[in-house]
Amino acid sequence: MHFILGGKNQGKLNWYLTRNHATIEDVADGETMALDVLPEQAVINHLHRWIFRMIQNNLDPVPLLEQYLQKYPDAVILCDEIGCGVVPLDPTEREWREVTGRICCKLAEKAERVDRIFCGLNMRLK
Template sequence: MILIIGGAAQGKLDYVLQQTGYSPDQVAHTPEEAQTLPIFDGLELWPDLDEEALLSANPDIILICDEVGCGVVPMDPAQRTWREQVGRLCCRLAKRAQRVERIFCGLPMTLKGDPSTWN
């Protein structure tokens, strides 16, 4: 599994498509679709994701998640809880990932793994 993180509109999906040669129709947007498609974009919308089930069904998936923990802390307790859940999910996934990359302004920064290889 590969985890790609970065702010909104920073080019994460474009980067993954360029690196892999996959097309936009091979991108999942729900956990159900992610069981069989190679890329799952929008992970931050699913903080209660059953990661065990997903990784068991699709161990080589590329997960793309917007960073939601930077910036002003929301006043709304539900928003703070959501941000914490997404952050904890990303921490768990990063520990298991073969590679973690952060995309900023379309530029990749390898946080974990070999930056010279893509499966």
């Protein structure tokens, strides 16, 4: 698995698409993908948004994500870094940050490769 993270609008998806000669059709979007069915694409963008939607619907994202990684062991997952900055007052948003942070730590641990994208440039972390 390849895990790609970085701040919002830092060029993560464009960096991935350019280097892999992929198209947007090859990518599932966490903003719109189903909450109860695995996507057909081996690439997920906006993992943080999918996690937020799962939490809003009182669903645990971990089991479905584990199923996804079993189906696509060479998956590419892109996620915004959301743990930096002011801690939100809203309990749901705090939970979202904590859950997303824990998931990102697990993904980074399991990943064969981890890249952080900043201003469209990658820093290979692993």
